[in-house]
Structure formats: C-alpha cells, structure tokens
Amino acid sequence: xxxxxxxxxxxxxxxxxxxxxxxxxxxxxxxxxxxxxxxxxxxxxxxxxxxxxxxxxxxxxxxxxxxxxxxxxxxxxxxxxxxxxxxxxxxxxxxxxxxxxxxxxxxxxxxxxxxxxxxxxxxxxxxxxxxxxxxxxxxxxxxxxxxxxxxxxxxxxxxxxxxxxxxxxxxxxxxxxxxxxxxxxxxxxxxxxxxxxxxxxxxxxxxxxxxxxxxxxxxxxxxxxxxxxxxxxxxxxxxxxxxxxxxxxxxxxxxxxxxxxxxxxxxxxxxxxxxxxxxxxxxxxxxxxxxxxxxxxxxxxxxxxxxxxxxxxxxxxxxxxxxxxxxxxxxxxxxxxxxxxxxxxxxxxxxxxxxxxxxxxxxxxxxxxxxxxxxxxxxxxxxxxxxxxxxxxxxxxxxxxxxxxxxx
Numbered sequence: 001x002x003x004x005x006x007x008x009x010x011x012x013x014x015x016x017x018x019x020x021x022x023x024x025x026x027x028x029x030x031x032x033x034x035x036x037x038x039x040x041x042x043x044x045x046x047x048x049x050x051x052x053x054x055x056x057x058x059x060x061x062x063x064x065x066x067x068x069x070x071x072x073x074x075x076x077x078x079x080x081x082x083x084x085x086x087x088x089x090x091x092x093x094x095x096x097x098x099x100x101x102x103x104x105x106x107x108x109x110x111x112x113x114x115x116x117x118x119x120x121x122x123x124x125x126x127x128x129x130x131x132x133x134x135x136x137x138x139x140x141x142x143x144x145x146x147x148x149x150x151x152x153x154x155x156x157x158x159x160x161x162x163x164x165x166x167x168x169x170x171x172x173x174x175x176x177x178x179x180x181x182x183x184x185x186x187x188x189x190x191x192x193x194x195x196x197x198x199x200x201x202x203x204x205x206x207x208x209x210x211x212x213x214x215x216x217x218x219x220x221x222x223x224x225x226x227x228x229x230x231x232x233x234x235x236x237x238x239x240x241x242x243x244x245x246x247x248x249x250x251x252x253x254x255x256x257x258x259x260x261x262x263x264x265x266x267x268x269x270x271x272x273x274x275x276x277x278x279x280x281x282x283x284x285x286x287x288x289x290x291x292x293x294x295x296x297x298x299x300x301x302x303x304x305x306x307x308x309x310x311x312x313x314x315x316x317x318x319x320x321x322x323x324x325x326x327x328x329x330x331x332x333x334x335x336x337x338x339x340x341x342x343x344x345x346x347x348x349x350x351x352x353x354x355x356x357x358x359x360x361x362x363x364x365x366x367x368x369x370x371x372x373x374x375x376x377x378x379x380x381x382x383x384x385x386x387x388x389x390x391x392x393x394x395x396x397x398x399x400x401x402x403x404x405x406x407x408x
Contacts, residue, residue: 018035106334119346146213152191228259271290
C-alpha cells in the first residue's frame with residue numbers, strides 16, 4: 001500500500017493547532033501533531049507547500065526511511081519548523097502502522113514497562129495564598145507532583161502564573177490573541193532569586209515531604225545566578241529545576257552542577273539529539289524535556305531517550321496545551337514503553353479542544369494511560385474543527401525593568 005492523500009488541518013478551539021492527516025490507498029488514516037506555538041502557519045506551509053507532494057506514492061510502512069528522507073533530503077536540517085513538520089509525518093505513519101496491526105502504539109514500541117504514567121500538574125498563584133489553594137486542589141484530584149510558579153512582588157504578569165485568580169484548573173495560556181504584535185512582560189532576576197526559596201519553604205511546611213515539587217526558571221538566569229539558586233533551594237528537595245539557563249549554552253550547566261545537587265531538566269526548546277549531546281554525555285542534566293511534536297516525532301524521541309538511558313538520564317516530555325491531544329498521545333505511548341521514564345507534563349485540554357479531538361487516554365489518581373485503541377488513540381473530527389477558525393496569537397516578549405529584551 002502507499003500514501004494517497006496528505007492534508008493539513010488548522011483549527012483553533014480556544015487555541016491554535018496544526019494537524020497532519022495522511023490517508024493510505026486502502027483508506028487508513030493517520031494523524032500527526034505539527035503545532036508550533038506562535039508560529040503555526042510556518043509549519044502548515046512547510047507541510048502543505050514543500051512536504052505533502054513528496055509523500056504521495058511512498059510506502060507508508062517505511063517509517064525510518066521516510067524520516068531520513070525528510071531530514072537529510074532537503075539539505076537544510078533541524079530547527080523547530082522543520083522538526084515539527086517531520087514529527088507530524090512520523091506520528092501519522094506510526095498511527096497508521098499500529099492501526100494496521102490492530103494494536104495500541106506502545107505495543108509496537110516493546111509493550112508496557114509500567115501500569116501508568118505519573119504526571120505533574122501546574123499550580124500557580126499571584127501570591128502564596130492562591131498558590132496554596134491551587135496545590136491543595138490538585139492533591140484532592142490525586143496528583144502527587146506539581147509544578148509551582150508564583151507571582152514575584154513588584155512585578156506584574158509573569159510566565160507561568162494564572163491571571164484569573166486561584167483555582168485548581170491551570171488556566172494560564174501564554175499565547176495572547178492580541179493583534180499583530182506580542183504582549184510584553186517585565187522581569188527582575190534579583191527579586192525572583194530572593195523571593196522563591198521562601199515559597200518552597202512554605203510549601204514544604206504546609207504539604208510535607210511526599211509531594212513532588214517542580215519549578216521552571218524559563219531560561220531567565222545567568223550561569224552563576226542559576227548556580228546560586230539551585231544551591232539555595234537544595235533544602236526543599238525539588239524533583240527538578242527546569243530551564244535554569246538559556247538552552248543554547250550547554251556548557252553553562254557545568255557551573256550549576258559544580259555548586260548544587262538539585263536535579264536539572266532542560267530541552268523544551270531543543271529540536272534534535274544533537275542539542276543534547278554535551279548535556280547527556282557529561283551528565284549535566286537529569287531529565288530530557290523535549291516534546292515529541294518539536295523533536296522529529298516518535299522515531300527521533302525514542303532514539304534520544306535510548307541515548308539518555310545509557311547515562312542514567314530520564315524522560316520528562318514536554319506536554320503543555322499547545323501540544324495537541326495527538327502529540328500528547330504520542331508522548332504517552334513512549335512514556336509507557338521506555339524503561340527510563342521519569343515524569344510527564346500534563347495540562348488538560350479545554351472542553352472545546354476535546355470536542356475537536358476524540359481521545360482515549362485516561363487519568364486516574366495522578367497517572368495517565370494512553371488507552372488500548374489501535375494506533376495513537378486520537379481522532380480529529382474535521383467537521384468540528386472547521387468551526388474554529390485560526391486566530392493569530394503570539395507568545396509574550398520579556399524585558400528587564402530597564403527595557404532590555406530578556407529571555408522569555
């Protein structure tokens with residue numbers, strides 16, 4: 001059999017998603033996630049204008065060959081647009097292969113290595129009272145791990161903090177539908193460094209030692225600032241400190257490692273195994289944070305995580321709401337199958353999104369399971385999707401208090 005049709009679907013049920021549909025000559029459909037937050041149309045164009053025609057007539061079973069064809073063939077390699085496009089094709093082909101086999105995808109990846117996938121929730125609050133309320137709510141829902149972000153005195157809206165008040169639902173959506181330019185936020189690292197250790201101390205006092213606490217620095221610290229921060233928060237036993245420095249400078253984490261035993265996670269802005277080469281071989285991180293959607297798909301992520309396993313490094317796959325349910329399902333099948341699983345990020349999609357994407361994965365007491373439907377277990381309702389037109393949305397720009405552009 002061969003690939004007969006390749007279609008790109010753009011829909012916006014509360015936020016934008018790009019989904020690739022591949023149909024074989026015998027009518028089997030596979031779905032792939034190609035969403036790149038704030039740059040969605042770039043990937044859609046890459047797929048529709050440059051990739052789709054090259055896939056027609058190819059054998060859908062030759063997944064590895066197709067991956068190499070799309071990666072090595074065009075000469076221009078890597079980057080988020082290219083790798084998201086490759087990921088979408090790769091997911092769709094794995095979806096087709098598993099459907100043809102009549103099995104959930106994880107069975108083709110070696111079968112289940114665990115009963116379920118531990119996930120972490122996103123708890124935030126503009127102050128500690130709101131944050132405490134959010135953590136309590138997630139514990140009541142059965143979560144055993146939470147990523148905590150809180151407002152910083154003297155600063156306004158900042159990354160990771162809901163602006164709609166306290167509650168158990170993590171309703172922070174950074175991509176603003178704000179016209180033709182991004183919104184802007186303000187930042188001061190010194191104030192942040194002095195504020196956050198006290199927040200972790202209160203969490204441990206109020207919630208004890210069993211709760212797994214995660215925190216995202218979002219690339220905003222210099223190497224020496226990150227080293228100080230990682231050292232300062234050691235007494236509070238974080239599950240990980242994420243993205244403490246900008247990901248481009250892999251050597252920066254050597255300094256952090258020299259000064260702290262706080263576990264480190266990085267990689268949600270990475271697109272290939274080569275971004276991790278130094279970090280993994282020198283054991284400068286503890287968790288790989290890439291998204292299947294942005295790192296070349298299931299084929300590439302499986303190789304990356306197998307490479308990390310050699311060095312005792314575990315997975316922490318990126319899973320925000322700008323990863324569609326298709327991309328989330330791909331992550332869950334990998335999570336269930338690999339040996340070196342660590343934890344999975346989980347932000348539940350809104351009701352509008354779940355009307356467009358029918359999913360089979362289930363949540364129970366802090367754990368997810370991808371389900372046992374053949375394939376990825378997610379189907380796109382194209383009629384429902386057509387009712388949600390694309391709306392331009394940008395991630396914010398971040399500036400220091402003096403106006404200097406800073407890492408967001």
